[in-house]
Amino acid sequence: MTEFNEKQIEILQVAEKLFADEGFDGASIRTIAKDAGVNIAMISYYFGSKEKLLEALIMYRTSDMKMQLESILGDDLPPFDKIDRLVDLYINRINRHKCMYQIMHFELSTKKRILSMESFMNVKKENTAIFRKIIQEGQDAGVFRTDIIADLIPATVMGTLVHIRNNRAYFEQIYGFDTEEKFEAYMNTEVTKHIKQTIKALLANEN
Template sequence: MEWNEKQIRILEIAEKLFAENGFDGTSIRQISKEADINIAMISYYFGSKEKLLEALLLYRTGDFKMELESRVAKEQDFLKTVEDIVELVVKKIHRNRRTYKIIHFEYSNENRNIDFDSYIEQKKENYKLIQNFVERGQKAGVFAKNIRTELIIPTVLGTYFHFYYNKRFFQSLQYLNEPADIDQYVTEILTPHVQKTIKALLTYEV
């Protein structure tokens, strides 16, 4: 989906406020004021706060499938492709961690009247890409046979979010005093660690 400049401004301000105040703690009026855009314009583009959140999910996750396709389509060593996929996922969630925080909280709220169908369909398509890649690796004799493909991405996400939600501990432990230090740690330490973990899971035969 193509987004114009005003829509992107609204989505990014909404993301910031949802992450800081929660979905219930943020009003359309607050979003309008901070984005310096008329409330009527927000209603025109998105209709409601729930529809605004649905649009935010698509805005932040919509291009992931294309990026993933480009990684798995490369003619290169299977294990190098695994490294590329892990790097992509970690970069994506680190850059968009506010949105993922909102998604995880709202998705678990069964009383919320938000349509996650498009988001779920995107996740299914991404899973199929990884499943096909794993099957090719198995046929080539590179990957083990007993792989739970549906748990590969959750393993990556689990490692990242453990770090993210325990950031103060890691800041103290690893002397990560500035935001740039955290970015560097994610890129140079956490990502290679997860790459090794996933490669081990894919190649270890029980």
């Protein structure tokens, strides 16, 4: 896990909010420094450039996933109980770090700027390897289908969540959500239930 000191974390958290609110191009280093209570030189010293700051932010928000996945892998639980924990892990992370995933979705999909994502990709590969082991356990036990594409399961979970959040206005209108609390309650109950049902249906060995 990448280690950041207290001041670096404070800068990263400020940058995260500004990047999400104003976009990467709209958020200036000057504004980030001002809101974080530091000078521009300190940001340059810690991160080098705004692109490097974004790369550090992505690593900060994703590098602890490996430890959480290993915890699920090591738990003595039935395969479908582990799936419940996996789905909860992904949903909780996305709900807790909405700004980060909003930024990542935009930057990685538009490819507007060249980001050095080698460290992030390495972490992602390590996490995927652990995830595959969890799925393999269920397959070895004869509980999960053997023809499932394990790498697409996190994409299914995250794709559903990102779609609903990106189309929040539509869901608020059709369900009459008039407060932040009602929308978040919907995400934490009905959407979570739907995703778990979907993933379990995909994995279930019907033989």
